[in-house]
Amino acid sequence: MMTGLECGHLYCTACWAEYLTTKIMDEGASQMIECPGNCEILVDDLTVVNLVKEPRVRVKYQHLITNSFVQVK
Secondary structure, eight states, X not given: OEEXXXXXXXXXXXXXXXXXXXXXXXXXXXXXXXXXXXXXXXXXXXXXXXXXXXXXXXXXXXXXXXXXXXXXX
């Protein structure tokens, strides 16, 4: 199954999950995760939640989102 953003770059769901997992777990990214196609389109929250199935990655993502929201306030 292929998934893409409004930019039209399509990747298999396993590739998306691996990409997002690396961004979240290794880089601590949350709100500023860009499409891997280098087009500067940001991956929205719903897409991340739909593609990342691993509970520990989801928990870290939610933690990072919450922290970034609190820091902005």
